[in-house]
Amino acid sequence: MSVRSIGSLLVVSALLGAAGCDGGPPGLPPASGGPSVEASATPAVEGDDLAVKIIKPPPDYLSIDEVFDAVPPAGADATVLAQVIEKIRQETLILGRVKGGIAVKCAGGRVALSAGAKTRCTATYARVTIPWIVTIDAGVAPTDRLVRYRVTLEGKSVLRAKAVYGAFWDLYMVVREKVNPDGIDPRLSCDAIPDAQLADLGRTGHRCQYLEDFVGTQRWVRYDVLLDGSGAVTFDQP
Known part of the structure; x- marks a missing residue:
């Protein structure tokens, strides 16, 4: 069985080195003599946040x-x-x-x-x-x-958006505590999911993801959203 069983997100700022207007390398003054911009050591992240950014469980999400x-x-x-x-x-x-x-x-x-x-x-x-x-x-x-x-x-269960967002936050906190407790600030997001709908058990077609540090780089860890045999929200890596 898969691992069991969300608003605006505090986005980790990524200061990227800006090239000068003459196409020169980052960190050097542009030909026009304008101010220089220092290149950042923060690694670039491929891909974007999903539609709903998660900064904490929904306030009415029940334990x-x-x-x-x-x-x-x-x-x-x-x-x-x-x-x-x-x-x-x-x-x-x-x-x-x-x-x-x-x-x-x-x-x-x-x-x-x-x-x-x-x-x-x-x-x-x-x-x-x-x-x-x-x-x-x-x-x-x-x-x-x-x-x-x-x-x-x-064969069917109720799929609630807030149940997904809350459960994904719970999953992230468990993984973070075990794998990387001193990692980057949380950056989680999920697909936009209807408030409530009747759904078949199994894969729902929705996704969630979080950003993690991995050997000095940052990468997205993606999960599919499922409803397990008991109808509860779970997650599985594709």
Whole structure:
């Protein structure tokens, strides 16, 4: 599985040596006698930032602990339907990472409780309707209040821009701490991604990148944006 699971960016200034108006080498006075411009030791960077520059996670991007605080599990005396609804709300917010109303409906307004039974439910969140399947464990005789079950997606998940930008910042900070804690100032960017959309699991067609120091030079490290098997945002180098 790939490594799991954003505004204006502080751009690292790159002072490049400017050639004189007579085409002379950088750092020498131009033929006109104008002021000289010193050549910089900062290496040139090939390529540009992507559309959205990231200086920090979005302010409303939730950590996993904040998700659990926002949607606590149903009480022990709740019915199976109530438990399932709260579980789907929680799982949906884990995917989207931004607070918002989450309306859950299950087929027939109930959960089939026979061993191995499957019930289709949906979660509507940020104007996107996400399909879920609730499966009752085949190995345990269920009751109205005691049952083992799991909730899984039906091949699609919600893709939220802020979830991508926040998760990419998290990834960058982990990599930076392990590889180059004293490196250059953060310079991250991602493609412009719609606020929320229903997307297939797997590669989304979007990219993110950050700039890193590498043996005295600077280079872009690029990642594809994916939704893994659980529907969460992950990244993979192409």
